[in-house]
Amino acid sequence: MLDLSLNLVLVLIAAGFAAGFVDAIAGGGGLITVPALMLAGVPPAQALATNKVQGVFGAATAAISYAARGLVNLRQQWRMALLAGAGGILGAALVTRLPTEGLRLALPVVLIGIAIFFAVKPGLDDLDRLRRMSPVLFGALVVPLIGFYDGLIGPGAGSFYMIAFVSLAGYGVLKATAHTKLLNLFSNLGGLLTFALVGSPLWGLGLMMGLAQIAGAALGARLAARIGSRLIKPLLVLTSTVLALRLIWEMI
Template sequence: MFEVSFDLLMILVGAAFVAGFVDSIAGGGGLITIPVLLLSGIPPVQALATNKVQGLFGAGTAALNYARAGHVDLRKQIGAAGLSFLGAVCGALLASSLPIDVIRLGLPVLLIAVALFFAFRPGLNDIDRSARITPLIFTATFVPFIGFYDGLLGPGTGAFFMLGFVSLAGYGILKATAHTKLLNFASNIGGVVGFVLVAKPLWMLGLAMGVAQIAGAYVGSTLATKVGAKLIKPVLVIASTALALKLISEWF
């Protein structure tokens, strides 16, 4: 049985706080927590499962905080959240049988593309624009697809949801960020359900890190609500680029 010393627990809790802060603004919290969990000696599948447990709390806290600020109506997202959940369950269950290595090779390219999109596309701010597809099509196709990816791998899920809301649904950056969180919360739940069937999360560690996630997500989402695109855009670009570089470094 894996045992966690007090010093290691403090490191993991600190990482969870930072991850909650970053994830509540731009996604990519797994960039911080997954490597720390793996470096602590937890087996890979168990580390992924534990990461899903602690990530629930940050995404849930951010969703509630954005809703309280009036940037999202969570009740209108229940259907989309359900599809995100189902997609993630399927992804987690199929994680051991799909060619994940092929997906990982293309993931850095996608993340760099996301970073470039938000860094250089003119006119990206907190003002809504015309949607390219209807809300029904967006919910029925894009949402479960990204949920599936979250269950399968996970890193960058928040950034991919953001990209969809901005480029397809026409949302401003702050509104897109707010609408991402409940869907990410639901996909985390789906990932946990799927992983419970194939792995054993470290529940107490996940809960301890989850408390820190709550604090980090509250601070991050509060700042994002006050500052908007001026904070969200650079954090999203930095997080996406850093995750892409980390994945590329793993190839070597």
């Protein structure tokens, strides 16, 4: 581990808790943890790898919490989860070989579009609606593509899963959030498997932040399950907008 002061470690643990809470509800936890790690002096590649370590804990906690409340059927979703994991492995493996600058330039526009979609589209609630794509096609095309993006770049993957479930699979907002966490978990795991080999994550720091993520994700999932779209939609709009603005700031 880097020679981090106790104060810095405590700040990073607090960032892990906050990221777990936000990510369990609307995604975008990496918006908090990756900058925090880099500000603490962790090199960018190592920060991304360490972020995958702690992110797995939060995603797993949220997925289990939603499943325990009957909002996601793990037996029906395991194939999609494996495809998300395979996409995450491939994306992380190609992170140094593919030009990602074009994707990074387009990402703020896409995230702002997502924020506008959830902010202004009427009828977005916790009720299921018309399905525009069969589960087989959705699992074969959409899920591994977003998983690949999660491994390759990462920020915004949870928002992409969300909008895909709502707009293509016809899920209500709460159900979409629950299923997003399951797929996010596996694409995170896939990315972590690759980063563990090439990215040298800080395991000790990642585990400490991961424990804080568990607490934050459990609280976030509990509130989201209780309040539903009235909490999820505003937070999703906020996190997508802030992430887009942060990415634009990095380009300036």
